[in-house]
Amino acid sequence: MATVSVVIITKNEAEMLNRSLAMLRQISDDIIVIDNDSTDDTLTVAASNGCRIYPKNWDGYGANKNKGIQLAKHDWILSIDADEIPDAELLNTIALLQLDDNKTVYDIPFRSYYGSKLIRFGTWGRDHHIRLFNRIHVKWTEPPVHETLLLPKKSTVKKLTGHLHHYSVSNAKEHEAKTLLYSRLSAIKYLQSGKKAGVVKLYIAPLFHFVKIYVILLGFLDGKEGWNIAKMAFKNTWLKYHYLNKALHQHHPQSTYQHELPVMAYKFNADARVE
Template identity: 55%
Template sequence: MIPVSIVIITKNEAALIANCITACKPISDDIIIIDNDSTDYTPKIAESLGCRVFLENWDGYGANKNKGGLLAKYDWILSIDADEIPDAELITALHQLSFNDSKVVYDIKFKTYFGKKIIQYGSWGNNHKIRLFNRIHVKWSNSKVHETLLLPNFTNIKRLKGHIDHFTVQSVQEFYQKANHYANLSTEQYLINNKKNVFLKLYLSPIFGFIKNYIIRLGFLDGAEGLDIALITYKNTWSKYYRLKQLQRKLDSLSTKTHIIKDFDMEYK
């Protein structure tokens, strides 16, 4: 084994988690599951496969991944999702690392699947992410969604051989449900961050995103799946900004009413 802890956050991943853990066991003797109120057998399956399972409140993707990092046996953290499988070449590459430089982070190539089909173009194609890092210097942002790693200026990024197979969705219906879930989380995050220029984002970002995904990045070459990805991504982008606009209107209305009430109270005091 190598001095790496694997952190996986889960919720109702019983259909996927066993394959993920089995693929990760040749890498590490410390696999940590941060579970968020699963109503299926996810925690029991993980425990039966020798993982350390922690039932935690949901504070967002980044925050919960950081919880796993704090509970890790080793300083080196490999972040994996329940629907991801490291391939044999990547596992071999991990075993060949020296882990003697804590300032290095490792970028890993991803192969993303729509059902059983590998998506090679569009926003899902040619994908790679930093997933191996040392917790002494690096942690996740506390964003509820679309979390990113906070990298110091001295960070040295290296690419690993091999890849991670990402079985992201099995059907159009599942993809739509996931996209809707992420749209809700994004709206909440945008509201917290007081995001502005919602009008322009609402009408321009969805169109630009579709053109970039389907045409510029050649998503149309992935056939029906490429079109489904582009269309649902378009709708997801429009939906999150529409919801944000509606929420901001409600908040502005409440703020105005509160201001009027305060002025009224002051006038008659």
């Protein structure tokens, strides 16, 4: 068995987590669950699968992932989200890794789903992320949303075979709720970094993202789901700059938005997910 710890942040993902843990136990003897007040059977599922469970206050996606990394038994970390499931090919690939260079990071291909439909085109059809790394050199950034990994300057990126299967949204209702949440969190992130919302960002950027996803990257071939993905990309881009512009013009202090983070974060999982 590879000396890898798995870190998962959770909020009401019992069914998906049960499927994922059945696979992950094949490669790890140390699975850490950082839970954000789940009210379903998430904690029962995690406990029955031998996970180490830590109910934590919500401090943001990156911050809670870093909490899990610090609690891990092993230095090599496989970081996944609760709506992602590894396939057998990916697990076999990880099990055979030597993991002898702690500055090497591993990029994993994704297969993304809209409900039960596999999305083959657009940005979702080309998704991949670095998710396997050594915590000695790597950690997550901690913005309100869209956390990224801080990599060492001389890191080597290697691509793995197999996939993480990402069940991103169950339906259009959840997709819209997620879009609204992320656009607000993005506005907070931009406010913190001193970003501005000009005419180009408000009106040109949303249209560009729609055309790129739906036309250039052939999102229309995914049918109504491809249309919804492109439409929500347009909406997300416009809304995040709209919220930012509104905050800047109304002179809202940063703290006005900061106090909303624990309430907004992951809220859509409890309120909008319909299985």
